[in-house]
Amino acid sequence: xxxxxxxxxxxxxxxxxxxxxxxxxxxxxxxxxxxxxxxxxxxxxxxxxxxxxxxxxxxxxxxxxxxxxxxxxxxxxxxxxxxxxxxxxxxxxxxxxxxxxxxxxxxxxxxxxxxxxxxxxxxxxxxxxxxxxxxxxxxxxxxxxxxxxxxxxxxxxxxxxxxxxxxxxxxxxxxxxxxxxxxxxxxxxxxxxxxxxxxxxxxxxxxxxxxxxxxxxxxxxxxxxxxxxxxxxxxxxxxxxxxxxxxxxxxxxxxxxxxxxxxxxxxxxxxxxxxxxxxxxxxxxxxxxxxxxxxxxxxxxxxxxxxxxxxxxxxxxxxxxxxxxxxxxxxxxxxxxxxxxxxxxxxxxxxxxxxxxxxxxxxxxxxxxxxxxxxxxxxxxxxxxxxxxxxxxxxxxxxxxxxxxxxxxxxxxxxxxxxxxxxxxxxxxxxxxxxxxxx
Numbered sequence: 001x002x003x004x005x006x007x008x009x010x011x012x013x014x015x016x017x018x019x020x021x022x023x024x025x026x027x028x029x030x031x032x033x034x035x036x037x038x039x040x041x042x043x044x045x046x047x048x049x050x051x052x053x054x055x056x057x058x059x060x061x062x063x064x065x066x067x068x069x070x071x072x073x074x075x076x077x078x079x080x081x082x083x084x085x086x087x088x089x090x091x092x093x094x095x096x097x098x099x100x101x102x103x104x105x106x107x108x109x110x111x112x113x114x115x116x117x118x119x120x121x122x123x124x125x126x127x128x129x130x131x132x133x134x135x136x137x138x139x140x141x142x143x144x145x146x147x148x149x150x151x152x153x154x155x156x157x158x159x160x161x162x163x164x165x166x167x168x169x170x171x172x173x174x175x176x177x178x179x180x181x182x183x184x185x186x187x188x189x190x191x192x193x194x195x196x197x198x199x200x201x202x203x204x205x206x207x208x209x210x211x212x213x214x215x216x217x218x219x220x221x222x223x224x225x226x227x228x229x230x231x232x233x234x235x236x237x238x239x240x241x242x243x244x245x246x247x248x249x250x251x252x253x254x255x256x257x258x259x260x261x262x263x264x265x266x267x268x269x270x271x272x273x274x275x276x277x278x279x280x281x282x283x284x285x286x287x288x289x290x291x292x293x294x295x296x297x298x299x300x301x302x303x304x305x306x307x308x309x310x311x312x313x314x315x316x317x318x319x320x321x322x323x324x325x326x327x328x329x330x331x332x333x334x335x336x337x338x339x340x341x342x343x344x345x346x347x348x349x350x351x352x353x354x355x356x357x358x359x360x361x362x363x364x365x366x367x368x369x370x371x372x373x374x375x376x377x378x379x380x381x382x383x384x385x386x387x388x389x390x391x392x393x394x395x396x397x398x399x400x401x402x403x404x405x406x407x408x409x410x411x412x413x414x415x416x417x418x419x420x421x422x423x424x425x426x427x428x429x430x431x432x433x434x435x436x437x438x439x
Contacts, residue, residue, distance in 0.1 A: 003310050006142035007112075008120045008133050008155055010039055012290050014148025015103040015112075016055050016297030017304075019150065022111035022306050029113040031135060036116055043179045043215070043252050044066035046091035047099075048092065051291045055298060057064055057106055059195040066093045066212070072192040073361075074198045075354035076347045078241070082354065082361040083192060092358035099290070122158040124273070130159075132272035143305065144312040147274040151259045158276055163269040164424065169280070172180055172343050173261035175205060175221040175287055180253045181214050183246035189241070201237060202347050209242045216245045221287070226255065260285035260332040262434060264426045268317035275300055281328070284336040292328055299323050330411035333434055336408060340434075407433045 005021055007014045009419070010032040024323050046068055051058045071084045108114065113363040119136035125144065133143040133155065147155045150173065157167045192365055193211045200207040210217035220226065220234055239245045252313050259280040266276040275281070282289030303320035306313065342350055353359045410433040415422040 002145040003027065003312075004141065005029075005144045005146065005304070006140055007146045007148055009033075009108055009147070009149030009278070010100075010104070010114065010408070011148030011276035011278065011293060012103060013281065013295075013297035014146055015107050016294045017146055017148075017275060017301045018112045018297075019107045019110040019300035020056075020101075020298065021304060022107070024301070026304075028111070029115060029140075030107065030414065031118045031120060031133065031140065032114065032116050033119045034116065036104070036114075038098035039104070040098075041179070041252075041254065041256060043181070044074065044095055045099075045290055046288055047094050047290050049092050049094075051294050052102075055294055057102060060094075060098075060102070060289040062092070067091065068093065068194055070192050071196060072190075074195065074197045075256060075351050076197075076202055077351045077355075078197075079351070080357075081352040082359070084361045095131045116225045118201075123155050125160065128160060128163055128270055128324075130155075130269065135230035142308070143271070145272050146300065147272065147278040148276050149278055151257050151277045151280070151284060153278045155272070156274055159269065159272070163265075163272075164420070164427070165269055165272075165274070166266070169259065170205070171260060172340065173259065173280070175223070175260050175281035176255055177217050177219055177221040177258050178223045178253075178255045179217075181246040181250040182218060183250060184211065184214055184216050185244050185246050188242070190244070195242070198342060199347055199350050201234065201413055204343050207238065209245065211236065211242075211244050215250055216242070221258070231255075233412055237392060244358045247385060249340070258282065259289070260284045260287045262336040262337065262430075263329045265322065265325075265430045267315050267324075268321050270313045273300055273317050273320060282332075283326075284332055284339045292332075295328065296324050299327075309332075309404060314419040318423075321416070322414050322416065325411050325414050330408045333411055333430070334405050336434060 004027045004209070005018075007028065007030040010030050014030065018028045018030055041221065049059055049062065066187075068088075069086050071086075072123050073082045073084065075081070104114065114313070121134040123130045123140070124132035124134055126141055129143050132139055133145055145155065147153055149155060151169070156165060159165050159167060161167075190209075190211055194316075195209045195211075197207045199205070200220070205222040207221065208217075208219045218235070218238065220231065220238075226234070231335045235245070259277055261280050261282075261284055263281050264274060264279045267279040276293035277289065279296070281292045281296055283292070300320045303323075305319060306319070307316040309316070410426075410429050414426055
């Protein structure tokens, strides 16, 4: 014991793994480029409060925590909204900065050293093995590097191609999300407080308006960065539809990158494991990934502790990769199929899917915790036959959705042990199962 583990970046999953490993006697240090007070966006995020107990943390006082209720999804023409009832399973809206206080305090009490204001520049390699990180303060050696440095991590993007860890994300796999809280204009309460707009204003992406008693939470997510002028015009148009959005910015107002895709197929190599946004561990429709990342941190720590020979190789780390795919990755991949169908279909096609009832509230609730049913892709394809009046949309939609029933089977066929030929074959099968028909 006493092996040196470096966590690159203070991501949620990385901090959970760090704490568990330090508690088990490992020498763990987290390197973070920001200062402590800068960690955590100035907004709330939906989480399942059970995650605290799962991670061995004390559940916070819930007396001041609000829970999401029903959600209303709008198609682009706003004519056929779908209401997804919460059924008492709404997620808790938890402050990001408060969550970071809890995770950082837990890590430090567990014996983790956290070094702030240190830029991570890239991995240190010995052949195909990661043996440390290069930082603004010099080289740091490690027996294992845990990559929790976010979507644009300089570690994953600089790994040799033959490590088999995908280094970049593609179009439609990242949102540029503007999030802001405005004062609430009285007298304009919607019937459902949580409204989500798909392909909002005819653009690829989503927006939401969450109306509370004293403020309005606004998100604008697009596939490309938005200028200040574009944001201003978009907000003006949103206020025309949702007049409860006031003009006074209460907090937030930043624009951040959020991964919205299935997780990395291969997220380990010799001396390296990715977790959290570094491995794209978010629900592809909403970009919510806190709970998934924290659970991944637990799985990773368990796998490292179980490596009695302390090899930390792709073979011994593969169990973490495998368990994550079986527990979470296969479901996120299925959601990714539906997200890509909506993104790859023209505005008229998305309207058609909603107007004809091909997409229903049960489909939109999958992955949110509000539906215990799996994604019924075969049923979706059957419903798509109602689209015979719009044959091109029907063919594209049915062709894409037909992959949905297969994608979970592909994920469940993940090799039980790391064999490079078998892993590359499985990775290719995943790519084929999740790639939609070309328009």
